[in-house]
Amino acid sequence: MRSCMLLAAAIPLVHGVRIIQSNDDGWAEANLRTFFNVLDKAGQQVILSGPAEQQSGTGSNDAAPTTVDADGCIHASCPGGSPPTGANTTDPRLNYVNSFPVTSIKTGIDVTAPKLWNGAKPELALTGPNVGSNVAIQAPFSGTIGAATYAAKTAKIPAIAFSGVTGDPTAWNAPTPLHSKVYADLALNVTQTIINSGKPFLPDNTFLNVNFPKVESNRCNSASQFKFIFTRINTGLVSARDANWCGSTRLPWEADVILFRGSDCYVSISPGDANDKTTVNDAAVQQQIINKLKPILSCLP
Numbered sequence: 126m127r128s129c130m131l132l133a134a135a136i137p138l139v140h141g142v143r144i145i146q147s148n149d150d151g152w153a154e155a156n157l158r159t160f161f162n163v164l165d166k167a168g169q170q171v172i173l174s175g176p177a178e179q180q181s182g183t184g185s186n187d188a189a190p191t192t193v194d195a196d197g198c199i200h201a202s203c204p205g206g207s208p209p210t211g212a213n214t215t216d217p218r219l220n221y222v223n224s225f226p227v228t229s230i231k232t233g234i235d236v237t238a239p240k241l242w243n244g245a246k247p248e249l250a251l252t253g254p255n256v257g258s259n260v261a262i263q264a265p266f267s268g269t270i271g272a273a274t275y276a277a278k279t280a281k282i283p284a285i286a287f288s289g290v291t292g293d294p295t296a297w298n299a300p301t302p303l304h305s306k307v308y309a310d311l312a313l314n315v316t317q318t319i320i321n322s323g324k325p326f327l328p329d330n331t332f333l334n335v336n337f338p339k340v341e342s343n344r345c346n347s348a349s350q351f352k353f354i355f356t357r358i359n360t361g362l363v364s365a366r367d368a369n370w371c372g373s374t375r376l377p378w379e380a381d382v383i384l385f386r387g388s389d390c391y392v393s394i395s396p397g398d399a400n401d402k403t404t405v406n407d408a409a410v411q412q413q414i415i416n417k418l419k420p421i422l423s424c425l426p
């Protein structure tokens with residue numbers, strides 16, 4: 126009896142992909158926690174390591190974590206004067222790092238995850254969904270993209286950065302907003318598609334920059350209404366031809382898809398170069414990524 130129960134308890138540990146999660150809005154943000162919950166429910170092994178405080182716009186900054194200031198962690202999620210790093214008291218998978226987004230994901234990859242996984246490192250890094258879009262010229266400043274590119278370039282872990290237009294900072298323990306639920310479901314779909322495509326999950330030194338458009342009470346309000354469009358981070362007017370896709374050798378621009386056609390419920394997925402946070406311009410590498418995402422991609426009309 127007892128050994129049966131132990132066996133049953135051990136089963137979840139041997140299934141699923143080892144995932145590290147982070148963001149730049151803080152470890153206690155509703156978008157991030159809602160995504161954690163759906164990944165966990167889908168059977169993935171997830172460890173969250175996010176900044177103690179709001180760290181938007183901090184790009185690729187990295188510095189040793191310090192004691193939490195007198196105000197405490199974001200949304201009163203830890204008391205003032207807490208140690209530089211810490212975990213939720215009942216769930217060791219939920220962790221804060223009082224520093225930049227890059228530092229928080231690095232600490233998760235190098236310290237927290239191996240401690241909880243018997244020395245094993247994460248196989249996939251997911252950041253966000255960021256509160257607010259990260260398209261085109263916003264990309265270099267984003268801590269959400271900074272953390273993803275750190276994972277892809279420095280830690281050599283395939284990474285996806287997610288961002289959503291709708292919403293304001295919201296505490297993890299407030300009623301979950303509709304947009305957080307929709308974005309988490311959409312992010313799960315992209316994540317499962319990449320996992321199902323097999324390893325390597327993405328080509329070396331690349332990441333995906335995924336943006337979700339507006340979610341409104343009367344439109345684009347459930348994941349099944351959305352279409353996924355393969356796009357570019359920058360317009361690419363003068364760059365070499367893109368992969369031949371949707372009858373063209375120039376991919377649409379993510380800003381156009383998200384900001385100007387957002388009410389058509391289009392999600393943009395751009396292949397990102399982790400070295401400089403711009404589009405992967407190599408058409409052959411673009412094609413490898415298209416092949417992985419094909420089960421969910423649509424063309425613009």
Ligand SMILES: *[C@@H]1O[C@H](CO)[C@@H](O)[C@H](O)[C@H]1NC(C)=O
Binds near residue numbers: 202215219297298
């Ligand atoms: C810690 O985890 C518990 C159990 O999941 C939850 O009820 C609580 O709200 C969490 N607190 C923080 C700050 O994450």
Ligand SMILES: *[C@@H]1O[C@H](CO)[C@@H](O)[C@H](O)[C@H]1NC(C)=O
Binds near residue numbers: 352421
């Ligand atoms: C993922 O998105 C695709 C394309 O919209 C859809 O056909 C599919 O049903 C979605 N998968 C899940 C698990 O929601």
